[in-house]
Amino acid sequence: MRRPKVIPEMYPTPSCSPIRRGDPLRSVDDMQITTTDLGLVARVTHLSKQFGEGPGAVRALDDISIGIRRGEFTAIMGPSGSGKSTMMHVMAGLDSPTSGEVWIGDTEISRMRDAELTLIRRRRVGFVFQSFNLVPTLDVRGNILLPFELDGRRPTADESVWIEHLTQSLGLTSRITHRPHELSGGQQQRVAIARALATRPDLVFADEPTGSLDSRTGREVLALLATAARDYDQSIAMVTHDPIAASHADRILFLADGRIVDDRGATAAEDISRIMLGMEAAA
Amino acid sequence: MSIRALSSHPRDHVATIVVAALSSAFGVVMLEASGIIATAVGTDEVVSGSTTVRLVLSVVTSVFTLIAVYVGAIVTANTFATIIAGRTRQIALLRLIGAQAGRLRRAVATEGLLVGVMGAIVGLVIGAAIAAAAIASGTSAGWLPSADYVVMEPLILLPVAVVAVTTWASAWVGSRAVTTVTPLAAVGAAVDARLESARRGVARNIAAITLAGAGFALLALGVVIGLSTPIGLLVSFFGGVLSFTGIVLGAHLVMPPVLRLVGRAFGPRPAARLAAENAVRFPERSSRATIGLVIGVTLVTMFAVAMASYRAMILSSIDDPTMARAVDQSLTVTTAIFAGLVGFSAIIAAVGMINNLSLSVLQRTRELGLLRALGFTSRQVRGMILTESAQMTVAAVLLGLVLGVFYGWAAAQSILGSLTHGIIAPALPWPIIAIVVIGGAALSLAASVAPSRRATTVSPVVALTVQ
Numbered sequence: 001m002r003r004p005k006v007i008p009e010m011y012p013t014p015s016c017s018p019i020r021r022g023d024p025l026r027s028v029d030d031m032q033i034t035t036t037d038l039g040l041v042a043r044v045t046h047l048s049k050q051f052g053e054g055p056g057a058v059r060a061l062d063d064i065s066i067g068i069r070r071g072e073f074t075a076i077m078g079p080s081g082s083g084k085s086t087m088m089h090v091m092a093g094l095d096s097p098t099s100g101e102v103w104i105g106d107t108e109i110s111r112m113r114d115a116e117l118t119l120i121r122r123r124r125v126g127f128v129f130q131s132f133n134l135v136p137t138l139d140v141r142g143n144i145l146l147p148f149e150l151d152g153r154r155p156t157a158d159e160s161v162w163i164e165h166l167t168q169s170l171g172l173t174s175r176i177t178h179r180p181h182e183l184s185g186g187q188q189q190r191v192a193i194a195r196a197l198a199t200r201p202d203l204v205f206a207d208e209p210t211g212s213l214d215s216r217t218g219r220e221v222l223a224l225l226a227t228a229a230r231d232y233d234q235s236i237a238m239v240t241h242d243p244i245a246a247s248h249a250d251r252i253l254f255l256a257d258g259r260i261v262d263d264r265g266a267t268a269a270e271d272i273s274r275i276m277l278g279m280e281a282a283a
Numbered sequence: 284m285s286i287r288a289l290s291s292h293p294r295d296h297v298a299t300i301v302v303a304a305l306s307s308a309f310g311v312v313m314l315e316a317s318g319i320i321a322t323a324v325g326t327d328e329v330v331s332g333s334t335t336v337r338l339v340l341s342v343v344t345s346v347f348t349l350i351a352v353y354v355g356a357i358v359t360a361n362t363f364a365t366i367i368a369g370r371t372r373q374i375a376l377l378r379l380i381g382a383q384a385g386r387l388r389r390a391v392a393t394e395g396l397l398v399g400v401m402g403a404i405v406g407l408v409i410g411a412a413i414a415a416a417a418i419a420s421g422t423s424a425g426w427l428p429s430a431d432y433v434v435m436e437p438l439i440l441l442p443v444a445v446v447a448v449t450t451w452a453s454a455w456v457g458s459r460a461v462t463t464v465t466p467l468a469a470v471g472a473a474v475d476a477r478l479e480s481a482r483r484g485v486a487r488n489i490a491a492i493t494l495a496g497a498g499f500a501l502l503a504l505g506v507v508i509g510l511s512t513p514i515g516l517l518v519s520f521f522g523g524v525l526s527f528t529g530i531v532l533g534a535h536l537v538m539p540p541v542l543r544l545v546g547r548a549f550g551p552r553p554a555a556r557l558a559a560e561n562a563v564r565f566p567e568r569s570s571r572a573t574i575g576l577v578i579g580v581t582l583v584t585m586f587a588v589a590m591a592s593y594r595a596m597i598l599s600s601i602d603d604p605t606m607a608r609a610v611d612q613s614l615t616v617t618t619a620i621f622a623g624l625v626g627f628s629a630i631i632a633a634v635g636m637i638n639n640l641s642l643s644v645l646q647r648t649r650e651l652g653l654l655r656a657l658g659f660t661s662r663q664v665r666g667m668i669l670t671e672s673a674q675m676t677v678a679a680v681l682l683g684l685v686l687g688v689f690y691g692w693a694a695a696q697s698i699l700g701s702l703t704h705g706i707i708a709p710a711l712p713w714p715i716i717a718i719v720v721i722g723g724a725a726l727s728l729a730a731s732v733a734p735s736r737r738a739t740t741v742s743p744v745v746a747l748t749v750q
Binding site: 089092094095114115118119121122123127129132133134135136137138146147149150151152195 | 552553556560561649650653654657658659660661742743744747
């Protein structure tokens with residue numbers, strides 16, 4: 001639910017910022033350059049999210065302050081109900097916070113209205129969901145180009161080369177005219193990754209991207225995400241409860257009861273499992 | 284295995300009840316009207332033999348009722364097919380725990396019978412009320428002679444029974460897909476389930492093409508015979524019935540190309556392109572959703588064009604201006620009444636189209652959530668649904684107008700060709716064409732209001748977590 005609060009328009013989006021005209025640097029949007037200064041691509045400060053009112057209310061996120069580092073593959077882990085999905089939804093502009101601030105790059109999105117948030121999602125964020133990622137009536141090419149079409153433009157020459165490179169390296173070239181129902185689960189997921197990377201967004205959110213795949217296909221998808229972060233400097237935030245999936249990440253944030261309880265670098269799956277079990281025991 | 288196990292959303296059956304009520308009310312009003320007219324005529328000393336009048340009127344009005352019931356049956360079969368598509372998982376789950384497909388299908392058909400009876404009775408009450416009100420106001424205002432009018436006669440139960448049974452049969456036809464659901468669908472991932480495959484009996488395609496071919500040949504023959512004698516109309520009549528039956532039977536061959544063509548005309552914007560794809564995503568479903576409207580528009584236009592051609596010829600042969608005005612007036616009134624009676628089926632078809640769009644949007648909640656997540660604005664979503672609605676209406680109205688003008692011209696040519704000694708151009712009844720077009724535009728808007736409201740209020744987060 002979007003809060004009906006009316007706030008003056010002081011948060012320029014890339015589409016309307018007068019400063020941006022002719023300026024190749026997206027980061028110099030306004031005076032607030034802290035996020036970029038910190039080497040972050042997104043951050044939240046004192047973020048809380050509550051569902052419902054009164055005694056039945058659930059506090060899904062409890063005063064979280066954290067940043068996602070640019071060019072890194074970050075995993076957000078936690079048991080069911082820990083708030084990891086809610087955190088992703090709020091950070092991606094799919095849901096609004098109850099309190100606190102949310103930044104994508106140097107744009108504060110926490111008080112944006114639906115139409116502005118839609119543009120942020122379209123231009124600056126990419127998504128890979130667990131399943132049902134693709135529009136069934138569009139073929140592979142149509143799905144990959146959808147973010148550009150929504151923006152009412154064709155990919156530039158530079159972007160076309162990039163998309164061509166993506167489809168080739170993801171092994172989709174021979175499938176380019178297939179519809180989603182003609183693809184395997186792993187292929188569908190690769191199309192979703194191609195679409196998410198195509199616009200070179202600030203941040204790609206992946207929500208349990210391997211949840212519906214067999215373990216071999218799942219590993220391939222994870223390797224692709226890790227490669228995208230390493231080779232293309234693409235920032236990725238992945239929500240998962242699978243220790244093996246998280247072991248592919250450069251950094252792992254652990255959530256429990258709506259709080260960040262641990263923050264570490266790349267960790268082996270065995271150690272992640274141990275931490276998770278410890279969290280379960282402590283709960 | 285009970286109906287309760289397959290318990291559905293009450294909203295599923297609103298359209299079926301409305302369609303059954305409309306058809307049954309129409310049938311009741313038609314019968315009541317012929318009864319009232321016969322009774323009124325019976326009081327007149329000059330015209331005697333009200334039983335004959337009654338019989339003739341009943342036969343004529345039955346034709347209109349049957350057209351309405353037929354269109355209603357198509358709508359209901361489609362509604363049930365759409366409902367079944369939405370219940371795939373539920374059916375699969377029941378199959379998984381051992382329910383027999385045949386029994387499930389019978390349960391669905393029984394559901395159809397129940398709502399059919401409900402709707403038909405509602406229609407009976409409405410129809411009888413209209414008749415009673417007409418008698419009361421007619422006798423008090425003086426445009427009906429006072430006589431013993433019977434509102435509740437046993438005969439009016441006939442349309443009620445016909446509608447109930449037709450709804451039952453349509454539910455059975457529409458629930459065919461129940462038997463194709465595999466238990467595995469209950470555990471499978473939620474990729475767009477292709478319940479309705481486009482290929483459907485080769486026999487049906489052959490029958491449709493043969494009927495249409497033979498029909499058009501007969502029509503051509505009728506027109507040729509018509510050049511020397513009005514008997515040509517008889518040949519043309521059968522040609523028209525056969526060819527139109529062929530078109531309706533082969534709707535799944537005719538409608539998708541028309542829908543695609545119209546869809547392309549809406550341009551390359553993403554909302555329009557997705558809408559165009561959505562409209563032909565289940566060719567069988569959209570064919571049935573639109574063919575009812577095609578039937579309605581074709582019949583209205585055909586009557587209007589035939590009457591206008593007839594009128595043009597008659598008027599050109601009358602020299603006396605007063606006489607011409609009187610004839611003109613009576614022909615205009617006749618055309619309006621006939622067009623209205625035939626056009627009732629278009630209203631039933633419209634209900635079906637509105638329902639089809641609502642249900643299909645409801646079943647696409649996840650997809651709409653995905654589009655919103657990827658950056659579709661709520662405006663674009665609204666635009667997409669309106670375009671989808673407009674595409675279906677435009678396709679149906681356009682095809683209906685073309686067919687209607689053609690059949691109307693063929694009828695006029697067959698009966699008048701021998702008098703004019705040549706090929707006449709069809710006279711186009713612009714007022715009625717305008718009403719059809721405006722009605723179509725209103726329908727596009729009306730059909731998209733509820734679904735687009737639902738589609739834009741759903742939050743992407745909720746939509747994406749729906750299983």
